[in-house]
Amino acid sequence: MQSNVEPELKHTSGLINPQERLKHLINYSNAVEVDFHIPPTRYYRSGLEMVRMANVYNSEGNYENAYVLYLKFMTLFLEKIRKHPDFNSVPVKMKAINQAKLREVLPKAEKLKERLLEQYKEEFNRYVAERERRKELPKNSADTLATETNFASASTLVDPSSHSFVNVETPRNIDDITYPDPDAAARRPRPVPSAPDFDRAKKPSEIFDSKYVPPGLRLVIVPGQVMVQFQTIAQKNTVNNVETCGILAGKLENNQLIITHMILPKQKGTSDSCTTMNEEEIFDLQDQHNLITIGWIHTHPTQTAFLSSVDLHTHCPYQLLMPEAVAIVCAPRYNETGFFILTPEYGLKFIANCRKSGFHPHPTKPPLFMVAEHVKIDHSADLQVFDLRAQ
Template structure:
């Protein structure tokens, strides 16, 4: 029912205005000066991969949104990053080539959406016109029935006993009033249809205030990027990761890995787990040679969906260092998850930064290493947008 209301609201918006709202929403992307610009360039490629999937699946609005975000990010916003000059020229060249590919595609998609919006709006106007016509017909019929019901009822006829003479021309006839029983006829009252109350009888027509968006639903709900997509996690991710990390765990050293996959039918599916070259301590882990990860993801058309690491001797939670590691992942993809495996306590945690507080708080925190953070309001929470299923998983261990 809610989806029907959203659809009805969107159809009521004039085509050009509807397209403008979509464009305005797509331009909201911002660049965090504390996230390395190369991360944005990597994320941009994944953004295009997701847009292409949406396009192939026929979800044209989401495809167009992502193409616009990509263009806004790299034609305008990224140049304001304080470290923009540090981006390798090869990365910039590849990005420019991708822009040249997307610009005409986005323009054609814009016209297709405008045609669709025009058809939606025309159908909406026709529907309202038909509803108004039917309501007018019902009102006219109701008025006629009321007038008919208000006509005066003709007086009831009076019946008298007929006096028949005893004889005519010398011939005698029996008096029916004496020898037969009299019959009284009572005419039935004319039947009239019931009258209708105009207020109850006429249907209410849908009304939309185009100057406002519905609270909690409508355009913002349909296009809100923070309405999280489900993340499908293969059940073997955790067991395989703990097995690969066992040697480090025995030495009280953390191990970390990257979770990557694909977008399919508006669901993010983890299909690959990559263990990069890394340096670990009892309470931290740092990846090295990240280009190896990027090359592998490019070759397999993979999207970064999150990361996984162990707490060899601690429980499942996100430390201050973990919070800062998670932040860039989640800034670039709201659904990004952090999985924490705790072999000693045989427990596993699936976490995200709280979107309404923790994400922005950590993004604004300039401290590094281990440092205290306030516990209230909560900076992270259990990820409730995950599904654990028995699906295939490929593992790449680059530490070897």
């Protein structure tokens, strides 16, 4: 249906009318694709975490981001997931839980749609009124007003080609919400990263205390206790040249992902690999504590901190479903800790399309992984540890 807004309002100074602005937001939210190489059950698990994040955004008044996640959730599970070749393998119980979430989300999304449309109308009208008032002012007065006034509703200016949305009450982070759309992150222009390079004389806190966060990624807060406690727990395996791995989970707060829990699942380790077992135990624990998966951690008992070919494939699903997901590698022999992600503009897609398994060579240029610059170490943050290996 075409809008009835006057043409000059649609095309003047890049201004976009409220209905079109909402339409862009909906189109952006519907751009969800399913990677058939990720088991559908992982999407169902990630869907629950998506709703948890949307609920947080909603409670914090970040309505655009909440609406985007609710719509992505509905698009994913009302339409896209059914095309997965293994859709019929999803347990009935898991589908039932998902259906209950859909019934919960539908009215929330509709309410947010109405709220956002009213907000866009108010911002649009304020902008038009201010623009008309400036036209009526003498030139000197208009210049003074432009200098002295920080007019909030100018945020209704939208570049339709970029689909980048800015709102008076929310930060410029709608394009951050690519979860679980892997291609959106890969499409964003970024400087080509260099290969990971570590100064072993520096502690992780000195490397990652920068306030810089790459565009499109939310900040990930890592308690300093994560590395300390994990290496203590893994010491017996490390002495025996056996890798140890754990899951990093936490919460979304003020548009930051905060690691609050470290879970050590039942696992099988070798000198250069580690495989988790009994994943349902992990899922149940995360449900009990309302946790979001933010990444994983593992040791390299005898090697330096880097991502092996197996590590790259292990991390890929994490990052496809959560662009900020971080892989932490502890190398005790070299007193080295690495915080990594797959390069969003190349490595993520390359590994997602690689069908090889086990240890195998990959090209090194362009780099497939990079230092995770969106990580901040917080030595005062609390951490809960659940070791499921002995249970």
